[in-house]
Amino acid sequence: MSFFEVKEISKRFGGLMAVGGVSFQVERGEIFGLIGPNGSGKTTIFNLINQYFPLTAGDIFFKDESIKGLKTYKICHLGIGRTFQVVKPLKRMTVLENVVASAFCRVNTFKEAQNLALEMLDFCNLLPDKDKFASSLPIAGRKRLEITRALATKPELLLLDETAAGLNTAELDEAIELIQRIRARGVTIIIVEHIMKVIMTISDRIHAINYGETIAEGTPEEVANDKEVIKAYLGEESYA
Amino acid sequence: MKRKQVIPAIIAAFFILFPLIVKSDYYQHLVILALMWVVIGGSWNLLAGYTGQVSFGHAVFFGIGAYTAGILTTKVGISAWWGMAFGGFTGALVGLLIGWICFRLRGPYFALATIAAGEIFRLIATNWESLTDGMVGILIIQSFRSKLPYYYLALALAVASIWVFDLVMKSKLGFYFVSIREDQDAAESLGINATLYKNISLLISSFFTGMAGAFYMNYMAFIDPEVVFSLHYISIMAILVGIIGGVATIWGPAVGAFIMIGIQETFRSALFGLAPKWVSQSHVLVFGLLVIFVILFMANGVVGDWPKIKRLFVRNR
């Protein structure tokens, strides 16, 4: 059986079908990319996995068990972590406190939480900033904090939502390197991304959607050359 | 590090020895009230300042605690001191009920709902005469003639509350509370069951406030619905204590309680008899002006804005 499966999921908002009958499977240890133009439903899919929005139809399986209808915090406990596209730092807390808070998901004492938090901060190269207020970090730091926080909950599956948006070239390279190191630790990753360079470089497989529906799936090369994908992205940044 | 330990030691000694040094009933009364408000303000601060659920109806828990103690005496015939034990629990029970109803609402709607809840309980207390004697209120016989036992009880309660709140805020609970305050949705994604933890915060908050209410019944020996369920004199006072002292700080409510009682009494006594009579009617007006002033200029309270306040004095040198 597959590690993570999304089966015919749909989400309807009033009259609008934001996501319509999308299915894919993710293997353990993969980096699975999800691409699509603006508004195609990528973040909605994450929100459905996270149970942030209830499913209109379909089902989602994690390690062969359905997670449909579970509360968001339960999903985290089961081992699925996520970052948000519009980052949500806990502003009036320091970077360290942000990560300690999420570390409490797995441990119960402050000492243990702090140790886990420091370990994660070190892994993500945020240790020098640990005592700064989260609100004072620049965008690259905040995105990195999102990831660090999610990592502190010791996820087996990590959902990364547009972690590269707004970063400059150097920051992009750092982000890519971080994601690869995360995978090397054994975390499976589903990444939603807009920026071709990132997603084509690191993904093992890619699933492309447009208007809430699947248009292609395969290796980065296959997807980049797929006619439908090119059509959907016509006029956008092309993979060079 | 000697200086850091000397000041708290002096303050502690002061409070422990206070009623033995200052024999005046009047001043003892003021400090007892202030200590009670340390508990109420701190409770409110736990829920509002730290967990971000701004309650405008804390009078509910205070009143429930007070009436628990009172009704135990008048209807059941046992001493109102049992109210101290039960008042906390009935306060917490009502807290659960209020949480169940009101926590579905966020932000200002939560605040409004708590006002409504507070008023509903006040009206119930006023109208359910067979239980509460309505507007007549409850009158019991004071257990002690001297204020000393009440003083030390209030001091113990105040210290206990500060100690508990501090422990809580340094633990997993505290981190979860603040996370919920900062961003409830992000908190949920990090595995925090927001509803559960909001209710835990409310439970602790309402427990202590209920105990304060029961204490009030024992100490003042008289309560009625207008006093203990009062929107202005209890609920809003709690908010003022929290805000003026400094929300989301451990010592803020303590500072705030003494400032508020100080201001209240200064004006109620017409500047201790030095000012014309009409000044004694103006303390609510002063409260209102204080709210406006603090929110505009000192929104983080004395403790929270302490750096800003210190800078003001440094510049004037």
Place this chain on the structure above:
Amino acid sequence: MDVFLQTLVAGVLIGGIYGLIGIGMTLIMGVMGIINLAHGQLMMVAMYVTFVLHAYLKIDPYLSLLVAMPALFLLGIFLQKTLLNPLMEVDAVLPENQVLMTVGMGMVLAEIARFIFSSDYKSVVTSYTGSAFFLGNISFSVPMIIAFGFAVLLTVGLFLFLLKTDLGRSIRATAQDKEAATLMGVNSGRITVITFGIGSALVAAAGSLLMPIFYLFPDIGGPFTLKAFVITILGGMGSTVGAIFGGVTLGIAESLGATYIGMGYKEMVGYVIFLLVLIFLPGGLKKLTKV
């Protein structure tokens, strides 16, 4: 049956005036997202203005509408500009600062009134106070009928204003979606201030209209503020039509409560409805009527 009809009539009549109070608040809440806990106190100020005009200048309360409304309009604008606008910039831990500010405002207004007029109950007695006419066995209180009539007139006037004038349309646009409105050229800062003024003027009208019916004292504001909320939530935030439905609903509910349960519980009816609606109908009656 007669009792029931009488109760209904009383409820509808007072409901019309409640509607006025509610419309002011729903506009303010809808347009600015400001919860104005001083709404009732603004009404109180208008009532004192009416009282003074009647006591010293013998001006009929219904005429003092013409003075009270502009006066409160100006007061509203003043309060909004000096006290509420600056809050948009202050960053503090408590998100509810603005609500608290209105609480402070309300307290100050009430205490100033108490200072000037003392806590004594004041009333305005006119030639028609207490008079009523009968249709069958149902009595219609004359002051209530007149107040209801004025309330209807003002409400219709407000509707025309909102629907037909540019300013009105700007207000409606801002109420529906502030950002979108700004992007379309609406000066939302100005609209905010004007809306607070209009909301204050409307509640002032309600105050003048209620003067012949209620006793006046400094603390009269509080319960009315809460009523205004119940109406706003019942009718759906930002919906003027909803506020009218909400007002009449509340009026009838209170009236029924007073008749069939007991006077003391009349006030509680409002609060209970409030909680029930907050819990079960977050969109208000609007949701049910699709207005």
